Every structure is written in structure tokens, then in C-alpha cells.
Amino acid sequence: MNILPGNTVGIDLGTTYSTIAQLNTDGVPVALQNSEQRTITPSVVLLGEDGKVIVGPSPERMAIENPKNIIEAIKRQMGNKDFFVVYQGKRLTPEFISALILKKLKQDAEAALKATGGGVAGDGTVVNAVITVPYYFNDVRRKATQDAGKIAGLNVIDIINEPTAATLAYAWSKGELGRKDLASKEKTIMVYDLGGGTFDATVVRYTPTNFRVLATDGDVMLGGLDWTRRVVDHVAEQFQRKHKEDPREDPESLMMLTLDCEQAKRDLSGKSQTPINISYHGKNLTVSISRQDFERITGDLMQRTRDTAELVMQQAGVDKGELDAVVLVGGSTYMPVVETMLTEVTGVAPTRDVSPEEAVAQGAAIHAAILEARQTGGDSRLAQAVISRLRSVATTDVNSHSLGIKITDPANKTRKINHIMIPKNTAVPHKVTQKFVTNSANQTRVHLCVLEGDASDPDACTTIGDFRITGLPANLPAGSPVEVTYAYDKNGRIEVSGRELTGKTEASIEIDRAAGLTNDNVDAFESLATEYQVE
Template sequence: MNDKPSTIVGIDLGTTFSVVAYLDASGIPRTVTNAEGDLTTPSVVLFDENEFVVGKEAAKAAALFPDKVAEFAKREMGKPLFSKTFQGQSFPPEVIQSLILEKLKRDASEKLGPIKQAVITVPAYFNEPKRRATQDAGRLAGLDVLAVINEPTAAAIAFGVSEGFLNSQGESQRTETILVYDLGGGTFDVSVMRIDGKHYEVLATDGNVMLGGIDWDMCLAKHLVDRFADEHLIDPCQDPKAMSRFMREAEEAKRTLSARSQANVLIEFAGSVMLTTVTRGEFDDLTAHLLERTRFTINKVLKDAGIGWSDITRVLLVGGSTRMPQVGQMLQQQSGRVADRSLSADEAVAHGAALYGKILHAQQTDEPQTVRVTNVNSHSLGVLGIEKTTGRHRNRVMIPRNSPLPSTHTAQFETHTAGQPNVAVQVIEGGDSSGQNSTPIGKCVVHDLPPGLPAGTPVLVKFQYNADGMLGVAANLPTVGLTAQLRIQRKSGLSDSALIDWNDKMKEIYSALDLD
């Protein structure tokens, strides 16, 4: 390995495929090929005996050994444990993601020299626990994660640079209002961005972290299973290997239908063979409800941004699943314009992350900045308290969704009873006015309050939501001169002690496999 200075890389940590990019000597983003010579790496981990394999070989093994393979871990970020166990061992999703990141880091290091710093992309609709878990995955992989940046924002940055409507200083020649439609393998985002001069401003964002290309695959796979059962009177649903095979065939058929009007599918199971044809029209009908969910989200974002289709100057497609013709057709029908496919659907997000790394480096070193990015939060942040008059839970929203970041808000609360020994601040994300359907972020506790403190003592709670989507909370009791910087005891993800333990375990794994 050469001894070049450490390079800041951009990583698109995808649900189905991941990509690494860097800036060359001319400041142009380039994709780093992996050890197999490919631009993309399957986000799949095979746990086999006392070793694990990441990438293409793991993806191949999924059809034969589905019980040994971890796929779509990105969808489970923020949960305590991944939905499957391997050799009796349970893993948090961020640990599985760290294995993928370590593979990406190791392969990139072979081409670029030591890799220490990275910008990792996340869906714009990722909540705080999922963002935290992504940062933790990077730390477990030995990366200094400079920021997690929203995927549509990264794509818009890459688009502006590659299409040349930005000059050499990164300044736009005219104001652009872009709708970024990002449909990946496992997640969906839509963002409206305004690019004015050197300022990239997100006006509104929304999405669904449980909607992506694999849901189109599942619809088609179910259709194929039903055909097979009708034809041979055999139900493959109870056989994991068979279902994995049907999913792979459905994915291949979907890809074929993006280029042709029909696809032939040949499937063998339990000694029976089915040769069938699926037309693009049939596929579109089977998945129309999924496309409709994205259309609904688009119109919601436009409303949140306070603009209409006539204000949109470009519709930008990002994510491999936008190759499906139904996506472009729906967007053209809605917007009256042909969607822009000029960027590589697979590489654009990683390229934008690498460019954002340059922006962050300029901020840290006082170099001339190319562009300024203003993001928004995708979920409201609030405090769950008790309403005095009703005794019911009430969500006091501190930072509404789609607020420009960074954002700071301070609100006054009161102690509930006389002489209480501590103050607990229940931090939640999203949810309605009563806190229903919210995501618990954590409980911040100020201990050891002075004895005899009367009920109704003012407590000032300050939320600081940073541009990288990370949240800080502080409390101040002004009448007694007590101030505390609060540390969130997260209800999801790894605790600090668990993160240290897993970090030690990962070092042992990498050492045993000679991956360092």
C-alpha cells in the first residue's frame, strides 16, 4: 500500500448497493472501483463458519444459504438488533453496516492510500436514531465520519457541478429550483432544493425508509409464486431458498422490463419447471400502488415547500430504481417536463458526498468555500410532557419539520412536584399533538436538584439541531443558578458502553481475518 495523505471519501451506503467516491487532483468526483473491479458493491454480508464475506460473493450465496446472509440492514438501522441471528449470535444493524463500510474502506485504501475521513449519505427521511446508528457504523469501521448528508442533497450538489450550471467557484449562473426524486433499492426520498449563487437550500423533504426497489421485486415475486402454485399445485412460500430464488428472478425480470416490453422467466422448484412471460404492462399494474405512494409524497413536499410544479425548473432522477420507465412517465405526467437522467443513478450520491467533504474541509481550514448548503430536518423534534389541566401526554414541538438547519429553540417548562430530586426531559421525534406515532429519541435527566425545590420551578430546555442532523439538548434552572448540559440516554441504537464493546469485538474480527 502507498503512503499518500489521507483522502476524504464520500460513501453512499445503500440498501442494496454501496459506492465510494473521491475528488481527483482537478477536484472532479470519481468512483473508486472495489477489489472485484466493480463500481458498486452489494450491501450484503455472508456469515460463514468463523469468517464473513462482504459484497458480490455474499450476494451470490444468498440464494443458496439465505440463513447465513444479512441483506437490507439499512432498513433496520435504529433497531436494537438485526432481524436474523447468525450462528447463535445477534448483531445490531450498525455492526452489519460497519462490516460493509470496512470492506469499502479497505478496497478504497488500496487505490487511494489511507482512508480515515468520510462523508456518509443517508436518506433525507432518516430519523435521529438511524442517523446516529449510521455514524456509529462508521466509527466501528474505523472511520472519522465528518458528516451524514442527505442523499438528495448530495445528488443535487453532484448534479450542479457535473451539468456545468455552476461556474469554477461553484456558483450558479441562474436560480434553479430542483425536485430530486430518489428511489433506491430500499428507501425513497423526495426533496425540493433551490440553488441560488453559491447557496444550496433545501426547501422541503419527505420520504419513506421502507419503500424501494425491493418492494417492486416483492410484488413481482409474489405474482410469480402465485402463477407457479396455480400451475403445479405447489406452494414455494414455506421454503426460504425457493423464495430467495423467486426474488432473484423477479429482480432480473424487473431489470429486463426497464429495457424491453416483456421478460421471460424460467423457474425450477421441487422437480417442477415453469416458463412464463411477464409484460411491462402487467408489472406496472402489479406495482401501481407503490408508484402512487411516491406521487403522493411528491405533492406533499411541493405543498410543504409552498410552490407548484410551475416553479420547478428541473426534475432530477437519482437511485437505481428510477430506471423503471413507469417512474419517468409518472413524473412527466405530473410535471409536464421530461425528467433529467443525466447523472449516473448509481454514482451521483457518492459523488455529491465527496464534494461535500471538500466543503467541510474548506470550512475547517479557512479555505475559500465553493458552496454553502442549508438542509432541513425531516421530522419534528419535541418534548413529551404532561398537560396540567388534563393530565394527558402533550407533544411540545421545539423544532418543526422542514426547519432550516442549524436550528436552535428554547422553551420554558416547570417542575411537576415539590422537592422532586431530578428533571427528566423526554425527547421525541415526529408524532401527533399527543405524542402518538412518535419515535422516542431519549431521556435527558438532570440529577441532584436542591432539596425543597418548589413545584413550578422554571426549567429552560434548549434544543440545538445541527446542520449534520445531530441533536444536542441542554437545561437551565435559572432561579437556583443550576445549569446542565444534558447527554441523551438513547432508547435505540448502541449505548456508549456497548459501542466500546463492539468496537473491541470488531478489532478482534479484523485482526483475525487480517483485514487491517
């Protein structure tokens, strides 16, 4: 993607909070303040009755609004073609709702830059953006994120994985990034990223000029929201036992209870105990919850992150005590139990050398500056010494989901299985060729179905593309060879080709985040976004 004139930023589009950052003229990644003078913006959208959209409304404002007009955790729906919200007679997709959040970030960042001299480009306009996603986002979710950026009026120059961004920010904070004089000094770190709605654990090995992901795993449906919901259920059940009514049944009551439990969860990071007051239908109850209670009722959630952390260490070939650092990312890492658990698992006390809420956006800003320095030749107000350091940095990622092909099970001809061609955690770019055979005599075509996922059952995987080799030779016997090649490049593009070796007939498909919205859909939503006043 070409970089256009204007400021280039990095954006952490989070489930519960989002942040936008830029490398300033001194080469320091800085999170930009919003109109409320904060560096984090709640990823909450309030669709007003008058057509006015408020992004990040205060709890007080949310308390007086119809809960049906409040959209939270939209990141969990990214790429879900069946999810939509009807507003003013229009069906709004997750991409469009996310674009409203991005539009707010863009507006506020431009105001902040203009107030301080216009940013690196000097004119204050935000044009280009690198947007982050969880490592475990599949191709469909990544495409949806890219579309959201375009709808918001951004030139999305790259989608980068959150742990990679956090690693860039960590190395920069240590004064290591781009230092050719330190190029042989290698470190291995774990990035433990527990945000509001998603979770990743990633092991990265890096020198100041080269970053290589060794292993990653995670869950796009696990985050601080789930801890909060456990507290909601805990106190609601106590209220129900006493008053025989459930405050979760009323949307307004549930929203207020959720806000109170969210605050209680945060309070327990610094206190051993906190009260939660519930009022419903004129009845009241105060429930006192201790940190011990909180950790007990959410213990299985924490265990899931522990299992993942242990798994990626095993896959990376790293034993306890061998990591150079464990980097905490995401607001949910402030829970004290996170540090205790990670110290037990890794043998290393986690570090807060980067801001858990800002590190991902700062790393995205660094990555954006690297791309800009390579393309523009340093045509900005960045110091030349900084530009030189940026140009020397290279990253190597891995694919977070296996890529496979649907074939007939050799052991059971009546069923189909997912045959994995490129296993997850394979360094990209990667290319592999394997031979298969036709199923029956006189086949006239071969259907190749490209799957994303690790399950053996194709129905448990995501179909990301399919194509056919047609015009096979007449009288082709069963068992005739077919050669299939999978190529996965560093930009996330997947090319699959098939070749029937008897008649030399071949076909191919390139998968470039092709699922989700069409170009026409994106253009229509981009036009619609200009109609809404976002605050």
C-alpha cells in the same frame, strides 16, 4: 471531526448497492471501481462457513449457499437494537454487518487508487470518509451509520443527506458549483431518490455557492425491494394455484425466485414483456409478466412516492411547472413509470444528467473535498482553482423529523402528548424557547423527555433523551413556570435545557447521536472486524 493524512472519499452506503467515490486531481468526482471492475458493489454479505466473508457475491454463488448465511438489505435494520445475526458464536449487529460492506469498499478503493497513482493523497490509503444516509434517517440510524464507518477503520468526518449529496453532484455536472461569477443565479430542483430500500423526495434551492433544502419527506422502508417482492408474490401465487404448493415456503426456492424476479423487474424497464420460470419440487411453471401487469401490481407503491413528491412541493411552496429540474437518483428510477409520474406531478421532464447509481457517492466525495479544503488549506494534489471553488460552497439543511417534548395534555390531564418544539423542515441551526408549568403542588423535580417524531402520541415517537430538573423550591405551587430551550445545530447535535423560573434551578442535556452502540461496543467490533477476511 479532524481530517487525518490519507485519501478522503465519499461513500453511498446503499440498501442494495453501495458506491465509493473521490474527487480526482483534476477536481472531477469519480466513482472508484471494485475488484470486479464495477463502480457499484451489491450490499449483500455472505458469511462463509470458514470464517471468510464475501461482500457482493454473484447470483451464481448465492444460488449454491445456505440462505441463512446471506444477509441482504441490512440498511433497513440500522439502529434496530433488537436485530442481530449469530455467526461463529458471536452476535453481529447491523452496524457490524454494514462495516463489512464498508471494509470491502475501502479495500477495493485502495487497490484502485494505488493502481492509478495513489489518489489525491498520493499514498493510496483511504482514511477519511463522508457517508451518506437518507434524509429521513432519524438520529439513531445516523449514529449507527457513523459507528459502522468507525468499525470498518474509517475516520468518518461527516454524515451527509443523500439528496444534498445528489444536488452537489448535479451542480458540479452543470459546471456551476463554486462559481462566484454565477453566485446570483438561483435554481430550484427536486431530488427524487428511489433506491433499493429507501425513498426520499427533497426540494432544494441553490446558487453556485449556497445550497438550501426547502422541504423533504420519505420512507426508510420503501424501495426497489418492495417492487421485487410484489413480483415474487404475483408469480408464486400463480404457481400455488396450479400446483397447490408455495415456492416461498422453502428459503432456497424463495431466494432463487427473488433473484429471477429482480432480473425480470430490470428487464421490464427496457421490454414490454418478460418470462419468469419457476421450478419447485419437480414442478415447473413459466409466467409471462408484462410491464402493464408490473405497474398494476405495484401501483400503490408508486402512489406512495407520488404522494410524497406532491407533499414536499406543497411544503416548499413550489407549484407545478416551477421547478428548474427533477433529478433522478437511485437504481429504481429506471422504471419508466417513474418518469411518467414525475412529469405529471411536476410539469418537468426528469433529467439523467447525473448517474442515478453514482451521483450520491460523487456528491459525498465533493462534500468531503469541501471539508478537506477548508481544514487543510489545500495541502493535497488537487488543483488550487478547484480548492478555491470548493471553499466558497455553503449548505443549509433542514431537520427531517420534528423534535418535541412530552407534556400533560392541557385538555385532558390524564394523558401525555408530544408537544412539537422544532417542526420538521425547519432550517438548521435553530433555537427555540417556550414556557410550560408544573403539574402539581410541591413538586420536587421536573422530568423532561425529548421526543423525535410528528405524532401526537409519545409512544409513536422515538425518545432520544431525557433528564430531570431537581431541587425545586419547597412549597412550589402547581402551575409554576418552567422554561425549556431546544437548540439544533447544523451537525445534528441537539441541546435541550430546562429552567424552573421560581428558584432558578436548571439542567440540560446534549444529544449527539448518543443512542445505539457505546464507544466500548464500537471498539470491540472494530477489533473483531480485523479478524474477518473480507472479499
